[in-house]
Amino acid sequence: MIKRHISLVVAATALSGTMAISALAQTEIEIWVGGEPGTANVYDDLAAAYMAANPDVQINVTKVGSDLFNPVLVPSLSGGEGPDVFMYGTGPGQPAAIINGGLVADLTPYYRQYGWDAMIPESIENTTSSDGRLWAVGNEVENTAMFYNRAIFDELGLDVPETWADFEATVEALIEAGYDTPIGLGAADRWPISHWQSMLFGRFASPAGVEDVMFGDGAWTEAAFVDASALLQQMTEEGYFGPNPVANGYAEIMDSFWAGDIPMTFTGPWIVPGAVQSLGDGIADYGTFQVPPMADDQAIHPTEDIGSGFYVNANSEHLDVSADILDFFFFNNDSRLMLLNNGTIPIGSLTELLPDSTLPAITADLRAQIDSHRPNGTIHAFLDTVTPASMTNVTYDGLQALMLGVMTPEQFVEAIQAEWEAAKADGAILMPGGVADN
């Protein structure tokens, strides 16, 4: 009898133990993120915060180099595996294949459930949705601007240029002072040239002109884009980017910029978290400004795009948890403050966050510039990430050819227009975005 009781106690203990273990069983979520190391590290902190609030969830954040995303991510997704949540390009071109291929989950139900519509600005919603459905949550707002070395400007008595003539005079003064590369541009890596292309295309064509091509009947061969390309070529010929910009890599240019060998470079705030870590208070020696209008009829249109979108794998076994994590990362005020303090600008209004934030001054200043010019309308910061990959390759080759003077501006825009039309005919461009009301 006693033996039987002991058996029952043992069985009950074992059963309760099993139940306890099953209660503690964790839901594992795999997240792949990219970006600069200083920027990407914030996702470790966000994951830790989520796990502290949800002990039954284990989040594994893997940082994947941007070059590896396509070759590693796409085969794993199409094989029915891959991460639950991942970063990927947005806009009408880049994600078309994975959306059309049914590899990403429709986030529209969660958009309604969590009320994300209240926070996602329309412009960002347009680039993360198509056919009335939301496919991604934009992780951060990114801009490009001219970063400059205050010490060099002060030493030479230079002010931040307000007109194009001022800008030309500034470059001239820097060259005369011995800076053979007044504006650093790592054109060997190709994508940094597209920052200039995106800004110049937007400035010459206006936001409406670019959108007309992206979503309407406009063409890249219009005069505004020819003029923008011609200016880029002219600036190269006149030595604005130094004697050999196509031989310079982005990393090397940034090293020279932080070392004080190059006075200016056109880049974005993603460099700030890493710079704060390595320069500390020295970051105060650097500032930003908006490139002045290049013609009388132009306004300053700040560049603005989302860095990437966070997508959920359609084959994830944890769709609800994945969506809940996205809600926590990007729509929860504490998380947004964490992003902001790291130098990553989350999407949506920052009014409530800014007073409590320790946003690096250089980023806050840039943000203020963007906000002051925002009424003029914003333009794409990274056209190369919102157009199809086939066009991106043609664009990169063409931009290098423009800079080396072996292609005319007309030939350049004709080449990208031809690829754009081919991509359209191929169905590689999504329909205009926007989430349907119901």
Next chain:
Amino acid sequence: MAASSRRWSPGRRKRQAWLTAGLFLFPAIALYLVFAFIPTLEVFEYSLNRWDGISPDREWVGLGNYDRLFGDRIFWEAFFNTVEWTAIIVVINVGLGVVLAAILARKIKGRIFFQTCMFIPVIQAPITTAIIWRWMYQPNGAINEGLNAIGLGFLATPWLGDLTTALPALAIAHSWSTLGLSIVIFLAGLQAVDDELYDAAKIDGATPVQAFWYITLPALRPVTAVVFVLTATAAFKAFDLIWGTTQGGPIRATEILATYMYKRGVLENNYGYGSAVAVALLVIVTLAMAVYLYMQARRDD
């Protein structure tokens, strides 16, 4: 006796030998089939389809991708770049390799040190080689700074930013990372050369250059074929070094078939067309090697 002779009959012995050989070969053959042959067949099958690598449905286009390939201007640019790239690398690795091996085979001071130095780049990851040479070739990098320091500043140039120098510059970097292996193979070949031949040549009054020309080179002919094939195949399929430095640029000056295949197939989600480029690369390499080995065999006969 009768049973014993039946057990060890020639036919049975032969079968036994085949069985033993088969058992030993089976793991290697199975691995080759699973990881090389079947995937190659699959790539060929992909090349007959229009496929983005994502959707479950593929559109059969037959030889359509190949038809497009022959009319693709960039494919031909990449093809001729690949030929130029391979030629430079083969000339350096075979030419310089045999000369350096002949020098290192002599009992010179610090021989082991030099051999080790020559071989270190071989064991480096190709992407490390890319980072090193990208830095060396920067406009203010080590090469140009070195040229300036020795009064040859007029030769300084933006090596990777110039349409004419980018490909040869990277080919030299590739050779730097593979030359050590060529030297080791040549050194192994030199072990087989009888020292008495050199002694006899010396007695006959031959200079070191003559001894190299009339003894070393002919003796190394079979080894040269091995170095040629290994160097050429490695050059044809090179990818990491170019991708880690120029990504095929400036414009397409360093675009070779491997980088073009990657761009079209993987980056543009055009796996059908990318596979056609891969198959074309395989056919070109196989044909080139077959022609070379055939010519070598005829010469040896």
